[in-house]
Amino acid sequence: xxxxxxxxxxxxxxxxxxxxxxxxxxxxxxxxxxxxxxxxxxxxxxxxxxxxxxxxxxxxxxxxxxxxxxxxxxxxxxxxxxxxxxxxxxxxxxxxxxxxxxxxxxxxxxxxxxxxxxxxxxxxxxxxxxxxxxxxxxxxxxxxxxxxxxxxxxxxxxxxxxxxxxxxxxxxxxxxxxxxxxxxxxxxxxxxxxxxxxxxxxxxxxxxxxxxxxxxxxxxxxxxxxxxxxxxxxxxxxxxxxxxxxxxxxxxxxxxxxxxxxxxxxxxxxxxxxxxxxxxxxxxxxxxxxxxxxxxxxxxxxxxxxxxxxxxxxxxxxxxxxxxxxxxxxxxxxxxxxxxxxxxxxxxxxxxxxxxxxxxxxxxx
Numbered sequence: 001x002x003x004x005x006x007x008x009x010x011x012x013x014x015x016x017x018x019x020x021x022x023x024x025x026x027x028x029x030x031x032x033x034x035x036x037x038x039x040x041x042x043x044x045x046x047x048x049x050x051x052x053x054x055x056x057x058x059x060x061x062x063x064x065x066x067x068x069x070x071x072x073x074x075x076x077x078x079x080x081x082x083x084x085x086x087x088x089x090x091x092x093x094x095x096x097x098x099x100x101x102x103x104x105x106x107x108x109x110x111x112x113x114x115x116x117x118x119x120x121x122x123x124x125x126x127x128x129x130x131x132x133x134x135x136x137x138x139x140x141x142x143x144x145x146x147x148x149x150x151x152x153x154x155x156x157x158x159x160x161x162x163x164x165x166x167x168x169x170x171x172x173x174x175x176x177x178x179x180x181x182x183x184x185x186x187x188x189x190x191x192x193x194x195x196x197x198x199x200x201x202x203x204x205x206x207x208x209x210x211x212x213x214x215x216x217x218x219x220x221x222x223x224x225x226x227x228x229x230x231x232x233x234x235x236x237x238x239x240x241x242x243x244x245x246x247x248x249x250x251x252x253x254x255x256x257x258x259x260x261x262x263x264x265x266x267x268x269x270x271x272x273x274x275x276x277x278x279x280x281x282x283x284x285x286x287x288x289x290x291x292x293x294x295x296x297x298x299x300x301x302x303x304x305x306x307x308x309x310x311x312x313x314x315x316x317x318x319x320x321x322x323x324x325x326x327x328x329x330x331x332x333x334x335x336x337x338x339x340x341x342x343x344x345x346x347x348x349x350x351x352x353x354x355x356x357x358x359x360x361x362x363x364x365x
Contacts, residue, residue, distance in 0.1 A: 010222035015231055022221060029217040030112045033153075033206035035105045040202060042104035043097045044195045051188055054093040061089045145212065153205050160201035164193045254301075260291040261302060262309040266348045268323060271315040275299035276323040277306070278333070280345060287332040288341050293324055312348050319344065 014022075022028060047054075173186050223231075261267075264277040265288075277292040279285075294302050306313055319340050327333050333341055 010219075010224050012223045012225055012228045014221040014223055015228065017231060018221060018223060022217075027217065027220065028113060029210065029213040030109070031206055031210040031213050033202060033209040034112065035108045037199065037202045037206045038104040038108040039101040040195065040199050042100040044192065044199060046097050046100040047195075048192060050093070050096060051192075055185070055188060057089055057092060061086075149205070149209060149212075152208070153201075156201040156204055157198055160197045161194055164197050168193075253298075257292050257302065257305055261305045261311065264291050264306070264311050266344060267302060267306045267311055267313045268320045268344065269299065269303065269313060269315050270317050270320040270324075273299060274320045274324045275302040275306075276320055276327070277302060277311070278323075278341065278345070285332065287335075287338065288345065289332050290323065290327045290329050293327075293329055295324070312352055314344060314348070316340075316344065 168190055171186065173183065260279070261277050264279045266278050268276045268278065274295055275293065275298075276290060278288045279291045280288040292302055303313060305311075319337065322337055323333065323341075327337075
């Protein structure tokens, strides 16, 4: 089981935030061996496809050079031309291979990172300049794994290429005179044979290295119980602060109720689960307005305030449910409820004329 720097056991699975932070800092499973394999494979593929063209260009170039040996004089004036001509011929042969290898390396790195940018990985890490940390890293588990991988790489590549090299050394080209075309064919076929063998060996190495990188990244991403708790606090907020915020919201809500509910015309209930306070002033409002609403405990508090201020309380389950669902506090009721609410208010005004008269209010018509 992995352990943190403090010695605490890392037993918890990483959170989504932890995984995002690791990716942004460049800590994801990546293998340089995979990039090497893809680069080598792209180079071999392009070299194989372009082999006839390369062979023809090099043959023409060498034939032209050898045919002019008796008459051509090397001087300071024609030296730039000679080098330019050589590099133009070599560039046509080498440049496509180089471009394919670079593009393959970029694409393989992108696939490993899922094409996600890691800006934090570009930040300077001054701890890397610490000689003590550098000395410790020489004897770390990661250094040992790199050493074992390098030795494994050497064994695999030598084992894969030795039969090919042995057969190459027995080729007649080393013991007999051959024409130039045979020399070019020998060079191309030899390069392809060795490259394919090296590529096959590198595929095995890349699979082993990427498997180790996946395991190591998974172990590094594990978290301790304390880290999970700390991240939960940072993400969701401190529980003490959250409870204080809830208390303040309740205080503000109660203050609003204490100010608005005594001015309400009626409280419509469910009868116990819901309570909605309505107020209507025909001079200032186009329709009745919801001044307070609540469910369960809040509904009970609304009814208590209404009783203390002698506000009429009416039970109407359908209307109460519709008002609670479709109407917001501080807004006028929806047009679909005009008729039902008008009927309720008309009843309230008929049965509570003395209350309006005592408060000096004008009865709506």
